[in-house]
Amino acid sequence: MLVAVLVVAATCGAGYRLLAGGDAAPAAEPTDSRPTVTVQEGTLRRSVRLTGTLGYGAPRTVTGAGDGIVTWLPSAGVTVARGRQLYRVDDAPVTLFYGELPLYRELAVPAPPEPPADDGPPPPPVQYQRGNDVDLVARNLAALGFYDGTTRDATYSGSLVSAVRAWQSARDEEPTGVLGPGNVVVSAGPVRVDGLAAQVGDPAAAPVMTVTTTAKVLTLDLLETDAQDVAPGRRIRVTLGDGTVVRTEVQHVGRPTSSDDGSPATVPVVVRPRTGGALAGAESGPVTAVLVTAAHHDVRHVPVTALLALAGGGYALERPDGTLVPVEIGMVADGEVEVDGIETGASVVVAQ
Known part of the structure; x- marks a missing residue:
């Protein structure tokens, strides 16, 4: 009823x-x-x-890092895929990688320990970097064809650092093997430049642009x-x-x-x-x-x-x-x- x-x-x-x-x-x-x-x-x-x-969709802001100066910006509306430059700082490319978290530290090979003094104890072993950010770099360089090693629980050493240097050389950069937050922007996939927040000549450590999905x-x-x-x-x-x-x-x-x-x-x-x-x-x-x-x-x-x-x-x-x-x-x-x-x-x- x-x-x-x-x-x-x-x-x-x-x-x-x-x-x-x-x-x-x-x-x-x-x-x-x-x-x-x-x-x-x-x-x-x-x-x-x-x-x-x-x-x-809703745009998100890309904020730069480091002490450099913005030297090149794309036009609004262009799309950028993995491995391509999103903008340039100090005339070096800031590249798009795919992933779920940003690079949050500088990745580099530690300096070798000082040799021990006569009859002194041996130096401690080198502690290579590990973590989700290291795995992210490994996965992206593997997808770009520069690396064929492990992408799970990788260490920032050996073949992975060699892959970073090869990738840097291919981009006409100095092959330092060092990679940090100012070198890479991480996104879940390709992005479309929605608008520019910076101009050429502005400091890099500020909002640079807004991006959306493609x-x-x-x-x-x-x-x-x-x-x-x-x-x-x-x-x-x-x-x-x-x-x-x-x-x-x-x-x-x-x-x-x-x-x-x-x-x-x-x-x-x-x-x-x-x-x-x-x-x-x-x-x-x-x-x-x-x-x-x-x-x-x-x-x-x-x-x-x-x-x-x-x-x-x-x-x-x-x-x-x-x-x-x-x-x-x-x-x-x-x-x-x-x-x-x-x-x-x-x-x-x-x-x-």
Whole structure:
């Protein structure tokens, strides 16, 4: 049994008719000219319309390191892949590597220990550097064809340092074998230069540019209240600027952000097409989407204009012969209301 929703009056405005009497009000005079509809059975969905953008996602800032001077910058809009220079400092390239963490220290071979004095104890063994940053360098040089050693629990010595020197020579750099945060920018993949924050001649240890991914990204803006039940994998249909409808699923739900004008908080939601190539050739710009917030399946429903609101409480539908059928109502969505108490296929009168 459905629970009567007493707020339909507020939801539907003047979409229903009010009988002056109570539940026992007399039936209206049959009028063959009055419009009717058929009670339907199916799925009733409540949804909200969303806006968003097709672009390259949120930009992130690239900040330089070291004491050098910026001597070259790319143009906004260019893409940079692994092993390519992103910008130059002191006329030496700052290169893009792929990975999950930045280089956080200088990698170099320790100086050999001083020989012991006569009859003195032997020097301690050389402690070569290890760590995730060393493995990151090993993986990138392997991908670039300069290194064929281990990329797990690697040591910054021997063949790996030789690979660094060979890579530096190939780039017309001095083959020092030393690599630090000022030489490499680490990203999860190729990047697109979104904008420049520095100019040639600026100190390197400052914001240099902003970058984005190279793939088009669909981002929707949801009210915080609508985003509470949205999780990765949720399916949403998105309409692009040219009218193309793309079936997507939620990839990432961001954090709520509030505007200074007091508007309700919104949540950025990144969605991805369910089929590859769906965004090929699509122009960047605004998009719209429909998010289904609730769905009732296999229910009977009629237009809200078919409802009779009884003054004594409750609701009814009117058959063409004037007979009143009390009904209980449920979900209201897109001008339709869920009803229980009347058979599927029945004809009922609607307000003109």
